[in-house]
Amino acid sequence: MSLLGLLEAAPMPGEYHLQALIAAEHAKPAPTDWPRIAHLYAELERRTPSPMVRLNRAVAVAEAGSPEAALSLMDGLVVRDSHLLPAVRAELLTRLGRHAEAAEAFDEALTLVRTDPERRHLLRRRATPPQG
Incomplete structure (x- = not known):
C-alpha cells in the first residue's frame, strides 16, 4: 500500500x-x-x-x-508582518480582472516583503500585463 x-x-x-x-x-x-x-x-x-x-x-x-x-x-483575515496575505489577494484580484485593486495589493505586499527574490517576483507579477 x-x-x-x-x-x-x-x-x-x-x-x-x-x-x-x-x-x-x-x-x-x-x-x-x-x-x-x-x-x-x-x-x-x-x-x-x-x-x-x-x-x-x-x-x-x-x-x-x-x-x-x-x-x-x-x-477579515489578519497575517501580521507578512507579505503573503496581500500577495495572495493581489493574485486573486488579478485573476478576477480587478487590476487596479491588484496593483494596490501588490504595492502593500512590496512594503512587507523581506527577501530580494520574493521582491523581484512581486515586481514581475505587478508589471505583468493582464492575460485574456
Whole structure:
C-alpha cells in the first residue's frame, strides 16, 4: 500500500495527519487535486484554526477554480508582518480582472516583503500585463 493509501486509511486524522495528507497530495505525480486539498484545509482549519491555515485554504480554493470564494475566505483575515496575505489577494484580484485593486495589493505586499527574490517576483507579477 502506498504512503497516501496508508494515510487515507487512518480513522479521524489529527492535525499532523491532515498536514501529511496535504503534502502527499502535492507530491503525487498526477495533476494536483485542488478540491481535495481545499477540503483537507477546511478540515484542518476546523480542528486548528489559524490565519495561515485559512490563507492556505483560500489558495487551494482558488486553485480549485473559485478565486471569488477564496477572496471571501480572506475577508477579515489578519497575517501580521507578512507579505503573503496581500500577495495572495493581489493574485486573486488579478485573476478576477480587478487590476487596479491588484496593483494596490501588490504595492502593500512590496512594503512587507523581506527577501530580494520574493521582491523581484512581486515586481514581475505587478508589471505583468493582464492575460485574456
